[in-house]
Amino acid sequence: MFKCPGCGKPMKLPLCLICGRKILYTDGIYRLTDDPYIINGESTGIKYIGFEEIGEYYSGASFFNQAVIDEKCRNIAKITGGGTLLDLACGDGLYTIPLLGRGLSIIAMDISDKMLALLYKRAENSGADISNLVVCRANALDIPLADGSVDAVTAISLLHLISRPEAVIGEIYRVLKKGGEYITFEDRPGADIFSNKNLSAGEQAENIKYSEITDFIERRYFKILEEEHGISRTRYSWFFDQKNICGEIFDSKKIYTVPIDSKTRNILKDSYLYRMRGKGYSNQSAVPRDIHEDAFRRVMAEFTELYGAEAPDTGYTEYENDVEITVYIK
Ligand SMILES: C[S@@+](CC[C@H](N)C(=O)[O-])C[C@H]1O[C@@H](n2cnc3c(N)ncnc32)[C@H](O)[C@@H]1O
Numbered sequence: 001m002f003k004c005p006g007c008g009k010p011m012k013l014p015l016c017l018i019c020g021r022k023i024l025y026t027d028g029i030y031r032l033t034d035d036p037y038i039i040n041g042e043s044t045g046i047k048y049i050g051f052e053e054i055g056e057y058y059s060g061a062s063f064f065n066q067a068v069i070d071e072k073c074r075n076i077a078k079i080t081g082g083g084t085l086l087d088l089a090c091g092d093g094l095y096t097i098p099l100l101g102r103g104l105s106i107i108a109m110d111i112s113d114k115m116l117a118l119l120y121k122r123a124e125n126s127g128a129d130i131s132n133l134v135v136c137r138a139n140a141l142d143i144p145l146a147d148g149s150v151d152a153v154t155a156i157s158l159l160h161l162i163s164r165p166e167a168v169i170g171e172i173y174r175v176l177k178k179g180g181e182y183i184t185f186e187d188r189p190g191a192d193i194f195s196n197k198n199l200s201a202g203e204q205a206e207n208i209k210y211s212e213i214t215d216f217i218e219r220r221y222f223k224i225l226e227e228e229h230g231i232s233r234t235r236y237s238w239f240f241d242q243k244n245i246c247g248e249i250f251d252s253k254k255i256y257t258v259p260i261d262s263k264t265r266n267i268l269k270d271s272y273l274y275r276m277r278g279k280g281y282s283n284q285s286a287v288p289r290d291i292h293e294d295a296f297r298r299v300m301a302e303f304t305e306l307y308g309a310e311a312p313d314t315g316y317t318e319y320e321n322d323v324e325i326t327v328y329i330k
Pocket residue numbers: 048049050051052088089090091092093094095109110111112115138139140141155156157158161162
C-alpha cells in the first residue's frame with residue numbers, strides 16, 4: 001500500500017520489489033522522504049513549517065484538554081468503524097495515541113523526526129498494542145502511499161502551516177479508497193478560546209487579563225523583530241477555508257456532532273509562556289534562536305515591570321462544547 005519514493009510504484013515496507021529500494025528504518029520510524037523540515041524559500045513556490053525545532057514545546061505543560069481529545073478520538077474510531085487510518089501530520093501523537101487500541105490500523109506521518117520520536121516514545125509508554133501502528137517520516141505534499149490505499153485520513157492542525165493546502169487535500173483524496181473518509185475539525189488555530197459561554201464572572205475577568213497580557217507580549221516581541229531585524233510572523237494559510245475545496249473534490253459529506261461539555265483552566269507560565277519562550281509557535285519559525293532569546297528576555301523584563309511578578313500565574317478558562325466533525329467521503 002505504500003508508494004516507493006524511488007520509482008513511485010506500490011510497495012510494501014521496507015523493500016520495493018520493483019526498483020530494489022530499501023526504506024531506512026530507525027528508532028521505530030520509516031524514513032520515506034529526505035525533504036527538509038521547513039521550506040520557506042520563495043524559489044520553490046511552496047512553503048511549509050515542520051515542527052522539528054518546536055518539538056516538546058508543542059504540547060507544553062497543560063495546553064490541551066485530554067478528555068476532549070479522547071472523546072473526539074472515540075468518535076473518529078466509531079465513524080470509521082475499523083480499517084486503516086492515516087494520521088497525516090501526526091505531530092507528537094496528540095490524537096494518534098488516543099486512537100490506538102480502538103480497532104484501527106494506524107499510519108502516522110509527519111515531516112519532523114523530533115515530533116515522530118516523541119510520538120513513538122508516547123506510544124511505547126501508553127501500554128496500548130502498537131503492532132498496528134506504522135510511523136513514517138513523510139511529506140504531506142507527496143504522501144508516500146499508493147492511490148486508493150487507506151480507509152480514512154485525519155490531518156489535524158496541518159493545513160494552516162502549508163502555503164498550498166489544496167495540494168495536500170488533493171493528496172488526501174488520492175490515497176483514500178473509494179468510499180474512504182477524510183475526517184476534519186475546524187482547522188483554525190486559536191479559534192474561539194475566549195468565548196464567555198458558561199464562564200463565571202471571575203473566569204471571564206481573568207480571561208480578559210490573560211488576553212491583555214498575551215497581546216502585550218505578542219505585540220512587543222514581533223515589534224522588536226520587525227523593527228530591529230526585519231523579521232515578520234510566519235503565517236501561510238491561517239484563513240484557508242477547506243469547505244469549498246473539499247466540497248468540489250469529494251463526492252459527499254456528513255456532519256457529526258460530538259457532545260462535549262468541558263472546562264479547562266491553563267496557567268500562563270505553563271502554557272503560552274512555556275511555548276513562546278521555547279520558540280514553540282509556528283509563527284516564530286523564521287526567528288533565529290539568538291535573536292529570539294534577546295527579544296524574549298527584553299519583552300519579559302518590560303512585562304514584569306508592567307504587570308508584576310505574579311502575572312505569569314494568571315490563568316485562562318476555556319469552555320468547550322459540542323464539537324463538529326465533518327467527514328468528506330470519496
Ligand atoms: C500543529 S502540529 C499538529 C500535530 C497533530 N496533528 C495535533 O493535532 O496535535 C502540525 C504538524 O504538522 C507537521 N507538518 C508541517 N508541514 C508538514 C508537511 N509538509 N508534511 C508533513 N507534516 C508536516 C509539523 O511537523 C507538525 O508536527
